[in-house]
Amino acid sequence: MDHLLITLRLGEQVRQRRLNRGLTQASLAALAGITRQKVIAIEKGDLTVGMTAYARALGALDCELSVVPATMPTLDEIQGIFE
Structure with a gap:
């Protein structure tokens, strides 16, 4: 799986968690x-953001990083890679 897609997914999850917490x-x-x-x-x-910044943001959201098997990218995600 492309490393850019992984960081895009993580960023979206952070955004959604932030919004859910208001x-x-x-x-x-x-x-x-x-x-x-x-x-x-x-x-x-x-891709230039370091793990410390991710860890600080996740900690502030009461979350942690977990390693799970990758899923196939969606059509929207594939399109986003080529933009």
Whole structure:
């Protein structure tokens, strides 16, 4: 599986969790001790974001990272890779 797709999926999951908790990007950044720009980069699946920033954001959302078998990409995900 393409590494870009993995970070895109993780970013979307972080975004959805943040929205479900009623948090803004700025409030998540404050809770996590990172910048709002870093939260934006995480949610976009930016490949330059380090694991520490992901760990801080996930911790602030009361989440953890889990390794699971990859699923086939959706048509929307495939289209997003080529844009």
